[in-house]
Amino acid sequence: MSMLAIRAATPGDRAAIHAVETRAFGRRDEADLVDAVVAAGDAVLELVAEEEGSIVGHILFSRLRIVGPGKPFNAVALAPLAVEPSFQSSGIGGALIREGHVRLKQAGETLSVVLGDPAYYGRFRYSHARAAGFDSIFQGEALQAHGFGDAPTTGRLAYAAAFGSVEG
Ligand SMILES: CC(C)(COP(=O)(O)OP(=O)(O)OC[C@H]1O[C@@H](n2cnc3c(N)ncnc32)[C@H](O)[C@@H]1OP(=O)(O)O)[C@@H](O)C(=O)NCCC(=O)NCCS
Numbered sequence: 571m572s573m574l575a576i577r578a579a580t581p582g583d584r585a586a587i588h589a590v591e592t593r594a595f596g597r598r599d600e601a602d603l604v605d606a607v608v609a610a611g612d613a614v615l616e617l618v619a620e621e622e623g624s625i626v627g628h629i630l631f632s633r634l635r636i637v638g639p640g641k642p643f644n645a646v647a648l649a650p651l652a653v654e655p656s657f658q659s660s661g662i663g664g665a666l667i668r669e670g671h672v673r674l675k676q677a678g679e680t681l682s683v684v685l686g687d688p689a690y691y692g693r694f695r696y697s698h699a700r701a702a703g704f705d706s707i708f709q710g711e712a713l714q715a716h717g718f719g720d721a722p723t724t725g726r727l728a729y730a731a732a733f734g735s736v737e738g
Pocket residue numbers: 594595649650651652653654657658659660661662663664665686687689690
């Protein structure tokens with residue numbers, strides 16, 4: 571019987587998270603990015619999915635600032651999301667996203683932005699329409715947002731520094 575648990579990541583999970591991210595994407599880039607975001611203190615929420623003591627999924631929401639005429643607004647960016655290949659398509663990715671949204675709302679966050687496939691993220695209430703007004707080098711159908719409170723609809727998206735020069 572499945573014993574999936576979703577919980578907050580802890581410092582002791584770093585190696586297992588790195589391994590899951592690497593296997594899911596077939597390269598180290600996303601795993602290294604996660605470590606860099608966390609090391610810089612820009613992780614807002616990080617969850618793991620645990621199956622019988624093994625970490626089989628991981629999601630990171632990092633600080634994303636929306637820069638407008640006034641004070642920058644604190645939103646979050648969902649990236650990356652990874653599920654161990656042999657555990658994919660069993661609902662783990664969805665469970666991580668949904669639990670992430672619940673915890674973000676509890677923490678007072680109001681807007682999450684993602685760059686990804688609308689066919690997947692649309693299942694979790696992300697839409698391009700909600701993100702269409704933002705200035706970003708990623709502007710396009712893949713740029714989606716899910717708002718769950720008062721948040722801007724315009725402004726420039728500024729990602730955490732570990733995303734490199736990914737800003738605009
Ligand atoms: C994308 C990913 C996180 C989804 O996690 P998951 O646990 O497999 O997803 P779920 O079980 O919640 O949902 C599975 C459904 O989503 C669909 N799906 C998975 N990835 C998809 C994608 N990129 N685009 C569209 N649909 C996708 C599956 O076909 C499946 O559809 P079904 O329910 O009709 O069978 C996982 O497949 C993964 O780690 N992929 C490699 C890394 C990656 O691409 N991450 C996302 C970019 S940040």
